[in-house]
Amino acid sequence: MGVLDKDYHIGLNTPQDVESPKHMMPIKVAIGCYNYLFGEGIKRLLQDEREIDVIGIFNEGADFKEIIKIEPDVALVDFYIFRDLPEDFASQTQVKILIIGNRTFYAVSDKRMADLVSKGVAGILPPGADSYLLKKATKAIYSGELWLDRKTMRNILSYESFSKREIKLTEAEKEIVSLICQGYRNKEIAQKLNISEQTVKSHCNRIYKKVGVSDRLQLAIYVYKLWPDWSHTRVGIEK
Template sequence: MSVNLVIFGRTYLFAEGLARLLSDSVNYQIVGIACDDDDMKALLRKNNIDIVVTDHPECCSLLEAVLGTGHPKILLLSDNDKNPLLYDELKEMISKGLAGIMPKMGDSQLLKKAILKLQSGEFWIDHKTIGSILTNFNQEQKKISLTKKEKEILKYVCSGESNKSIAEKLFISEQTVKSHCNHLFKKFGVPNRMKLAIIAAKFTATSTHKSNLSTNGQLQ
């Protein structure tokens, strides 16, 4: 079964060149190319698109705005060496339909392999991009500074303690615990206790071979 592709490029020259590169495959059909939001919206509304190949980092938001949750899979060709993706950016893009990511400077065989993986329902991300994103994730987390009290509360949150239990252990009010938790949500960029515990656990796991929580309130 042939898969319908759209090429969404930041420049027409790039989009046209990519379309020619992929035009010899019998596994998919290129139904159009676009270089601006209006052209992309028109293609989406007129065609049944399966996969969008793009170097445009805002493509996920555009598709979400046009088609809601039922939009095509997105393969992003990333300038990761020049503009590294942050961990939080990747999470948001995946939630909006990103199904694959590879270096923009990757070879044509890698690109075709990635498209076939998306076609079969798999997620594609190359090893180099994974390494870069994890490095950026660790660097971002190292910038988070916590007070002594926030460290204590974070430890109990990661252990699954309730606000009431934490308040009793630290001899403070539940409202004070809640206030500290809200500060932690903002610092770690998470919406709730579960995600706070997960991301804090991931970070401390990568930090134990260094010094965990330093005495000056800086996560190392």
């Protein structure tokens, strides 16, 4: 499910540091901040990163459609800007959303945090994050990962509820669940088990259906909460 970073950060589904291939085009980033000067400050923090290209800065009053119109890969937005985004934003675009926490971060309820993730937010950076983590989180969510700090993850764990029922998984499915909870991606699982990536995807779909979840995050949360025989270290969160 993830690895601890700097003692308190979790990058879900990232067993190793995220590194962009050398041949990859720069990640196109749009920044949305209530205060335009803060947006410029974030841009300066990212300027020395060759793998990231800031293509636009938006401030208060910016419409979500304006942001996605310039076709960024990742949008870095603060809570002031994010609260104006439509509820169905994830269905309107493939842009990955990374929320940059400010002083209102700690006032956001656990339910709201869980809703944000379930509706498509790819990452949330707490106010204490530095430029190193900003860059790392941007690369991680661009690569399809979910980026949450430990406290946020625990809040989501406490909020999410599942009904416990008897679930019968094959040995192959159990092995895949174990690898998913350790943070391995489909391609890595395929290599580890010497099977095709398509076979892994088929297994995952059957597992999701049996467990009654829709994605890797929910599966890992289910395992953490309802299968106590699975160790805490396997999901990357300490007791």
